Amino acid sequence: MNRQIVKLFSLVVALFAVLIGFTSYWSVFDAEALEEEDANTRPLFEQQQIKRGRILAADGTVIARSVPKGRGESLRYVRRYPEDSLYGHPIGYSFVEEGDSEFEQFHNDELVGNDSEFTSILDELRGHTQEGNDIVTNLDPAAQVVALEGLAAAGFGAVVAIEPQSGRIRVLASNPSFDPNRVPYELTELNENELEAPLLNRATQGQRPPGSTFKVVTAAAGLDSGTITPETTIDAPGVLDVQGLELHNDFDEDFGPIALDTALTNSVNTWFAQLGEQVGQDTLFEYMDRFGFNTKPAIDLPSDQLSTSGIFEEGELLGPNDPIDIARVAIGQERLLATPLQMAEVAAAIANGGKLMKPQIWSRVVDPDGRVTDRLDPSEYSQPISEETAAELNTAMQGVVSEGTGTNAAIPGVTVAGKTGTAETPYNDSCGGGTDENQAWFIGFAPAEDPQIAIAATVECTTQFGNDVAAPIFRDVAETILAGGSGLG
């Protein structure tokens, strides 16, 4: 019988090996996927027991913090947002039952202090309990307030302000916002409110027709590709036939042969439509790509909460080989859609001598002992245009504010460069379906000689023009930041 006993023991060894195999699979090899499972609420409950780090504005204002509830085994932390709805976007929320969004979601690992398994073992041996890190953002509270107040007076919309040399996001405002403190009580209502869509971050997710602000991109492509120089003139009639449809200037005004500065100052549609056709679809697409169109922005927010800017057919992004009326794209019409963040990046790239920096909301990570463990190292996203082209565009954009369509953006004692935009959005359900509604825009930067801030401001469903509603918001926000704002820490 001994032979059988030995075989039986081998079987037991094999069975136990299977147990070890399965245990290894669940605990190590498949662990990461299991932690991501929707049914797995354990990571959330565990995070709730960790004191999540604070989120601070650039000047140290507390945007989000965690407060303890209960004692001992039932101790847990709950998120509080002292500034209520001011930073609903882009900070978002973080709660166990409701989940998380935006900045809170993207920077979760730093905020809960997730390090490598090795360091957490060291911490455990040293008797440390896991504690989250603080994150200091680049957001400027004073300017954020001004932006949201301006939007509140003008209508639904968004403002994005970027420091051109570093890509630091100083303002990211979306109206209407929401109070993250209310999320545990009214997430369903917030989600179901389709008219106001308060959870939609219009600055990064709102795809809107950019209107004439896109002419800056067309001009950049024309100059940088050598299709035109600042002196090249194009005849700009009042009405132009494009693909069998008439394309009009405002009041059908005939400008005759004019160069870029006049065309941009007066936002001459027929001039840019022809430039678009001269540049051609391939080249225009190439420059759009360089400015960040046709891909998700490189900002530190969750990718599923970001929208791509580009030309869309029923939600599908079109490419350089699709049939597109390029003349109308050149003036920001056709099926072109852009987010305020994207348009702010266009302004920032021109302001920074043609270099587009990666836009970032975070500035540094501070551990519970007050040590800075990570610091934003500004990095270049692309160089869409040469320094020379940027300078030429800068000059042309100054004319828009000093004597053109964007005079309301002027700041006393400061040279401002910019571009207005007013895209007609008739029969738009989200605007109530009226015929007179526009998407009003202003993008620009100041001071023009040494740009400190680049801003895109947009108001939707307004019957007014870019210069009437968007330019004043640009001006107020720029003024606040140039006056020192709340300081950049």
Added chain:
Amino acid sequence: MSARNRELTALVPVALLLTAGFAAVFAQEGARIDDASLVYGAYFLAVCLAAHIYLRVRLPDADPYLFPLVALLTAFGLVMIYRIDPDLARDQANWFVLGLVLFALTIQFLRDYDVLERYRYTIAVVGLLLLLAPRLPGIGQQVNGAFLGVKIGPLAFQPAEFSKICLVVFLASYLREHREVLIVGARRVLGVTLPPLKHFGPMLVVWGASMFMLVFIRDLGSSLMFFAAFLALLYVATGRFSFVAIGMAMFLVGAWFFASTVPHVHDRVEIWLDPYAHPKGSGYQILQSIFAQADGGLFGKGFGQALITIPGTDNALLPAAQTDTIYSLIVNELGLFGACGVVMIYLLIAARGFKIALIAGDGFSKLLATGLTAVFSIQAFVIIGGVTRVIPLTGVTLPFISYGGSSIVANFVLLALLLLVSDRARREAGAEARLGGLALEGR
């Protein structure tokens, strides 16, 4: 070093481990190291020493490693249960002492365990009655749709734990007598070796009992455990793999039939195949068991660090953490390394148990040791396999670790029987060796 001195030496680290374990739990809970951990460690060592001295007197030649290994599992279980609920740990400590009392009584009265052979049919009937008891009106108890418990007045226990020992004793005895005829009388039909029907009748009874358990007791885990132990013994006794294959086929057919007709069994299998179908309902326990393991990783979160209830509530995040899913809690807190340690201890116990069977002189001793070791190992496999989704999850306890009086007491009786067999086997082997001028040391 003599066998008993080796046993004594091995018990010291066990007591130290228990002390360290309690200290870790205390440190986690109160951020201080309480003297109580030392007191617990001392008590535990004292109780183990008492048992050791008893073994020294009664079974001086018995295997020296089994008792320390079991003590290690018990100590480990006590710490884990203490970490879940100190009140449960106090109960468990009492059960441990009671278990040792029954352990001693078994050794006292079954010194000559051959007597078991004489009462084998009585034992078989007692075993079957024990299995039936949970269905008897008035004393039966239903747990999660399965009839597992019996409650007489204040005394509640799970009869299947004791029944498994009865079954092994009966099978060992029956097979010892009939193994020859089973081998010789076998015929080959269509290339398959079939056992002689006449002597196979009682075997069919065992198969019937397993099926009966599936249907009436609805206890898939015990059913699997019993039948696997039966097949293991049949194989060792006859050396015919074809018998095992036939048995396995019969079990699978029966299990498949009942799985598709008995709702409770059917549900268990469905949950096993697709736990994500009802993640908050029927699939909750197995999913949480696996999530807890995923949370543990390689090194675990440390003693007392894992979540068992949903914070701020009394709702279980890991259901039945002190019984069914205690292994998942171990993986969660001590990681894959800790779990490997636990499985290794079971494997070492199995190794020592089969070693006893190897050196045992007579057929009954061999088969008894084999059966006891097999049923013990399979029980560990069924529950660990259940919580790791190797097989459907069933309500079997993890021997010596899970909370539960019946389990710990019954398993101490099992250990007592193994040591009885071991003592005689080693004494006889030792005598032979001395005759041959060889030393037993190191065996």
